[in-house]
Amino acid sequence: MHYPFWELPIGYGVLMASAAVLHVFISHFAIGGGFFLVVMERAARKAADTARIEFLEKLSRFFVLATLVMGSLTGVGIWFVIGLLNPAATAVLIHNFVWGWAIEWTFFLVEILAAILYYYGWKRMSPANHMIMGWIYFVFAWLSLFVINGIITFMLTPGAWLVTGNIWDGFFNPTFWPSLVLRSAIAVMLAGVYALLIASRCQPEAFKVRMVRQTAGWGLLGLAAALPSLYWYWRAIPSTITAAALQGLPTPMRALQYSFWSAGALAVLLILFGLIVPRRLHLSLAVVIMVAGLGWFGSFEWFRESIRKPFVIEGYMYGNAVEVRDADTYKKDGYLSQIAYRSGDDGADLFRHACGSCHTLQGYKALKPAFDGTDRAFIAAMVQSVHLLRGNMPPFLGTASEAYAIATYLEAKLDPRPLSVIYGLQGAKLGEKVFQIRCGKCHPMGSPHDKTSELAGLSPQDYQELLNNAAGLGPGMPAFTGDETERSALIAYFQTLKTGGGK
Amino acid sequence: MTLPDSRFLPAPLWVITALHIVTLSLHFAAMNFVLGGTLIILTGRFKRRWENPTVRRFLALFPSAMAATVTLGVAPLLFLQLVYPRQMYSAAIVSGWFFLLVIPAVMGAYYLFYAASFSGKEAASSPARFLWPALCGLLYVSLVYSSVFSMAEHPDLIHRLYAQKQTGWQWNPDAGNYLLRWLHMILGAVAVGAYFVGLLGKDDPETFPVAKRLFGYGMAGAAASGFAYFASLKEILVGLMRTPAIWALFVGVLLSLGSLHFFFVRRFFYSGLALLVSLVLMVTARQELRVLRLQGQFDPASWRIAPQWFPFLLFLVCFAGAAILIVYMIRLFFRSHPDSL
Numbered sequence: 001m002h003y004p005f006w007e008l009p010i011g012y013g014v015l016m017a018s019a020a021v022l023h024v025f026i027s028h029f030a031i032g033g034g035f036f037l038v039v040m041e042r043a044a045r046k047a048a049d050t051a052r053i054e055f056l057e058k059l060s061r062f063f064v065l066a067t068l069v070m071g072s073l074t075g076v077g078i079w080f081v082i083g084l085l086n087p088a089a090t091a092v093l094i095h096n097f098v099w100g101w102a103i104e105w106t107f108f109l110v111e112i113l114a115a116i117l118y119y120y121g122w123k124r125m126s127p128a129n130h131m132i133m134g135w136i137y138f139v140f141a142w143l144s145l146f147v148i149n150g151i152i153t154f155m156l157t158p159g160a161w162l163v164t165g166n167i168w169d170g171f172f173n174p175t176f177w178p179s180l181v182l183r184s185a186i187a188v189m190l191a192g193v194y195a196l197l198i199a200s201r202c203q204p205e206a207f208k209v210r211m212v213r214q215t216a217g218w219g220l221l222g223l224a225a226a227l228p229s230l231y232w233y234w235r236a237i238p239s240t241i242t243a244a245a246l247q248g249l250p251t252p253m254r255a256l257q258y259s260f261w262s263a264g265a266l267a268v269l270l271i272l273f274g275l276i277v278p279r280r281l282h283l284s285l286a287v288v289i290m291v292a293g294l295g296w297f298g299s300f301e302w303f304r305e306s307i308r309k310p311f312v313i314e315g316y317m318y319g320n321a322v323e324v325r326d327a328d329t330y331k332k333d334g335y336l337s338q339i340a341y342r343s344g345d346d347g348a349d350l351f352r353h354a355c356g357s358c359h360t361l362q363g364y365k366a367l368k369p370a371f372d373g374t375d376r377a378f379i380a381a382m383v384q385s386v387h388l389l390r391g392n393m394p395p396f397l398g399t400a401s402e403a404y405a406i407a408t409y410l411e412a413k414l415d416p417r418p419l420s421v422i423y424g425l426q427g428a429k430l431g432e433k434v435f436q437i438r439c440g441k442c443h444p445m446g447s448p449h450d451k452t453s454e455l456a457g458l459s460p461q462d463y464q465e466l467l468n469n470a471a472g473l474g475p476g477m478p479a480f481t482g483d484e485t486e487r488s489a490l491i492a493y494f495q496t497l498k499t500g501g502g503k
Numbered sequence: 504m505t506l507p508d509s510r511f512l513p514a515p516l517w518v519i520t521a522l523h524i525v526t527l528s529l530h531f532a533a534m535n536f537v538l539g540g541t542l543i544i545l546t547g548r549f550k551r552r553w554e555n556p557t558v559r560r561f562l563a564l565f566p567s568a569m570a571a572t573v574t575l576g577v578a579p580l581l582f583l584q585l586v587y588p589r590q591m592y593s594a595a596i597v598s599g600w601f602f603l604l605v606i607p608a609v610m611g612a613y614y615l616f617y618a619a620s621f622s623g624k625e626a627a628s629s630p631a632r633f634l635w636p637a638l639c640g641l642l643y644v645s646l647v648y649s650s651v652f653s654m655a656e657h658p659d660l661i662h663r664l665y666a667q668k669q670t671g672w673q674w675n676p677d678a679g680n681y682l683l684r685w686l687h688m689i690l691g692a693v694a695v696g697a698y699f700v701g702l703l704g705k706d707d708p709e710t711f712p713v714a715k716r717l718f719g720y721g722m723a724g725a726a727a728s729g730f731a732y733f734a735s736l737k738e739i740l741v742g743l744m745r746t747p748a749i750w751a752l753f754v755g756v757l758l759s760l761g762s763l764h765f766f767f768v769r770r771f772f773y774s775g776l777a778l779l780v781s782l783v784l785m786v787t788a789r790q791e792l793r794v795l796r797l798q799g800q801f802d803p804a805s806w807r808i809a810p811q812w813f814p815f816l817l818f819l820v821c822f823a824g825a826a827i828l829i830v831y832m833i834r835l836f837f838r839s840h841p842d843s844l
Contacts, residue, residue, distance in 0.1 A: 002589055003589065003592050003593050003596060004593050004596045004597055004661065004665045004669070005596070005669060006596045006599040006669070006670075006671045007669040007670050007671070008599075008671070065614075065617065068566075068570055069610060069613045069614055069617070070610070072570070072573055072574065073573065073606055073609055073610045073613065074606075076573065076576075076577065076606065076609075077603075077606040079577075080595075080602065080603055080605070080606060081603070083584070083591075083592050083595060084592070084595060084596055084599050084602065084603065084671075087588065087592035087593075087596070090584075090588075090592070091509070091584070091588040091592070092509040094581065094584055094585055094588070095509045095510070095511060095512070095513065095585065096509055096513075098513055098581065098582075098585050099513060099811055099814035099815050099817065099818045100814065101581055102522075102578065102581065102818045102822075103814075103817060103818050103821045105574075105577055105578050105581070106818070106821040106822050106824070106825040107821070107825070108574055108577070109574055109575075109825050109829065110825050110828050110829060110832075112570050112571075112574050113829055113832055113833075114832060116566075116567050116570060117832055117833075117835075117836045120836075121836060121839065124836070124839055125835070125836060125839035126839055129835050129836075129838075129839050132835065133832065133835065133836075136828065136832065161507065162504070162506060162507070163504060164507075165507030165508075167513075167811055167814060315506075316506055316507075323506075324506060325505075325506040325508070340589075341593065341661070341662060341665045341666075342662075342665075342666065343665065343666055343669055344666055352669070
C-alpha cells in the first residue's frame with residue numbers, strides 16, 4: 001500500500017515466472033556444471049585423455065557464455081522484477097537478510113572471477129592450478145546457493161522467526177536443509193542434462209558414446225538424489241500447509257503431479273538414450289531430455305510458489321503485500337486511507353492493491369470472464385468473502401464500501417449482457433453456466449466444498465426457497481442476484497443433479 | 504502473537520552509507536572502463552584501429568570488465584534499497600518498463616562485447632558493428648538510472664506521474680534535474696576510460712597521445728557539465744554549501760586535476776589513485792545531495808536501528824576473504840602465464 005502499483009496487462013505471475021524460471025535453470029546449472037567440469041577434468045587429466053579435455057574446454061565456453069552473462073543478469077532481473085511487483089515483500093527480505101545478500105555478493109565476486117579465469121586458463125595455466133580455479137569456482141557457486149536457499153525457503157517456512165524475529169531462525173528455517181540438498185541434487189542433474197547437448201555432437205562415435213554415458217550418468221545421479229530429497233522437503237513443510245494443499249489447492253498438487261511425470265520421462269530417456277543406446281542420441285533428443293529436466297525442475301518451482309499462497313511470506317505477508325500485523329488497522333480504517341499513491345479512481349486503486357498482484361482483467365487469471373454477466377452486489381459479496389474461495393486467496397480486509405467500490409470498478413469493465421446472451425445457452429445448460437459462475441467459485445464439483453449431493457433431489461419449491469434465502473445459508477454466501485431466466489435455468493440444472501453428488 | 508517488525512536498519516546508518524559509497528565507487532570505476540573505453544575505442548584517432556594492440560587488449564578485456572561492472576553494481580543498489588526503499592521502488596515502478604528494459608539492454612551489451620572480443624582483425628568482421636549497439640545499450644542504461652534515481656528524490660513528482668498513468672511507461676520529464684548530471688557522468692567516463700587506455704597503451708607511441716587528448720577533453724567536459732549541474736541546483740546549492748559535501752567536491756576537483764597532471768607525466772599509479780579518490784568523493788557528495796533533496800519528506804536517520812552485528816561481521820570477514828582470494832587467483836593466473844590477457 002506504500003508503493004505505486006504497476007498495472008501490467010500480462011499479469012504479475014507471468015512476468016515473475018518468466019524471469020525466475022530462466023534464472024533458476026541457469027543458476028543451478030552454474031553450480032552443477034562447475035562441479036561436473038572440475039571432476040571430469042580431474043579424471044581426464046589423470047587418464048591423459050586429450051579428447052575429453054578438448055570436450056570440456058568446449059563445454060566451458062558454452063558454460064561461461066550461459067552462466068556468466070545470462071546467470072548473473074537474470075539474477076539481477078529477478079531482483080528488479082520482485083522490487084517492481086512486490087516492493088513491500090522485497091523490502092522485508094532486504095531488511096532482514098541484507099547481510100546474507102551482501103555475503104552472497106562476496107561469494108559471487110569470487111565465483112565470477114574464478115569462472116572467467118577457469119575459461120581463459122585452459123591453455124595458459126598448469127593443470128593443477130587450473131583445477132584449483134575450477135574448485136574455487138564450484139565451492140563459491142555452491143556457497144551462493146547456500147545463502148540464497150536460506151532466503152527462498154524463509155518465504156515458505158519462516159518458522160520460529162515469526163515469533164523471535166531472529167535472523168538465524170528465519171535463515172535456518174524448517175525447509176532449509178532439505179531444500180539445500182534437493183537443489184544441490186538438481187544442480188548435478190542439470191549439469192548432466194546440459195552437457196548432453198555438447199556430448200550428443202561429439203566425434204568420433206566411440207568418444208561420443210563414452211561422453212554420452214558419462215554425462216547421462218550425472219543426470220541420473222542427480223535425479224536419483226533429488227527424488228528422496230523432494231520427499232524430505234515435502235515432509236519438512238508444516239502439515240497445516242500441506243494438508244490445506246491436499247484438501248483444496250489444485251495448483252500445487254497439479255505442479256507436483258507434473259513434476260513426477262517429468263521426472264519419470266527424464267529417467268526413461270536418460271536410461272534409454274544415455275546408457276542403453278547412446279549412439280542414437282542426437283542433438284534433437286538431447287534437447288528433449290533437457291526440456292524434460294527443466295520441466296521437472298520448473299514444476300517443482302511452480303509447486304513451491306503456489307503452495308505458499310495466499311502468502312508471499314508465510315504467516316507474515318499476503319500475496320497482495322498486506323502485512324498480517326496490519327490487519328486490524330485495515331479492518332478499522334480500510335485500505336484507501338493506507339494507499340500512498342492514488343490515481344484518482346478509488347475503485348481502480350482498490351482493485352489494483354487488493355486483487356491486482358494476482359489477477360488481471362483480461363490476461364493472466366482474468367476476472368472479466370469470471371464475472372461477465374453478473375452484477376455489482378454479487379461481485380461485492382465475492383470480494384468480501386474471497387478468503388473462503390479455495391484457501392489460496394488473501395482475505396479482503398477493507399470496508400464494505402470499499403468492496404462495493406471494487407465491484408463498481410469491475411462491473412464497468414464487464415460484459416453487461418445476461419449470461420444467456422453472452423454464452424448463447426438456455427435451460428439446464430444455461431443453469432450449469434450460472435452455477436459455475438455464481439456458485440462454482442466456492443463450490444466446485446469434486447472439491448471438499450461440493451454441495452451437489454445435498455442439492456440433488458429437492459423440489460422446485462425447495463430450490464426457489466434456497467435461492468431466495470441464499471445469503472442466510474452460511475458465512476460469506478452471497479444473495480442470488482441473477483435475473484429470472486438465470487434463476488429458472490439454475491433450478492433446471494439443479495434438477496439434473498444426482499443424489500450422491502455430480503450430474 | 505506479535506509478528507516481527509521488519510522496518511529497521513540492520514546496522515547504523517553511517518555503516519550502510521559508507522558501504523554504499525565504497526561499492527558504488529567501485530562500480531563506477533568498472534563501468535567507466537567499459538563505457539569510456541568503448542567510446543574511445545570507437546571514436547579515438549587510431550590508424551589501423553582494429554590492429555592496434557591496445558585496442559585489441561581492450562576488446563579482450565571488455566567481457567570481463569562488463570562482468571565486474573554488473574557484479575559490482577549489485578551491492579550499491581542493495582544498500583540504497585535498504586535505506587530508501589519507498590523512494591527507490593516507487594520511482595522504478597512508475598518507470599517500470601524503462602527500468603526493466605535495463606536487463607535486456609545490459610545482457611545484449613554483454614553478449615556484444617563477447618562477440619567483439621571473438622571477432623577478427625579484418626575489416627569485414629570489424630568489432631565496430633558489435634561495439635556501437637553495445638554502447639547504445641550502455642547509454643540507455645545510464646540514462647534510465649539517472650532518470651529513475653533523480654525521480655526517487657522527488658516524491659511529489661512520482662505522485663504526479665503515477666496519477667497520470669499507472670502503466671510503467673512514465674519517463675522522468677524533469678530533465679533539468681538529471682541530464683547535466685548524466686552528461687557529467689558520461690564525460691567523466693571518457694576521462695577514466697582514457698586513463699585506462701593510456702595505462703594499457705603507455706608504451707605505444709600512437710595510443711598514448713590519443714589517451715592524453717581524450718583524458719584532457721573528458722576531464723574538461725566533465726568539469727564544465729559538473730559546474731553547470733552544480734549551478735542548476737539553485738536553492739539546494741545553499742544547503743550543500745553548509746555540509747561537508749562541499750569540501751568533498753572541492754577536494755575531488757583538485758584530485759581530478761592532480762590526476763590529469765600525473766597522467767601527463769606518466770605517473771600512472773598516482774594518477775589512478777587520485778582519480779579513484781576523487782570518484783569516491785564525488786559519490787559522497789552525490790549521496791549528500793540525495794539527503795538534501797529529500798529533506799522535509801524523508802529523513803534516513805529516522806530508521807529504527809536493530810543491528811545484526813554477527814551477520815555484519817561475517818560479511819566483513821567474507822569481504823576480506825574474497826579480496827584475498829581474488830588477489831590469489833589473479834596471481835595464480837598470471838604466474839602461470841604472465842603475458843596472458
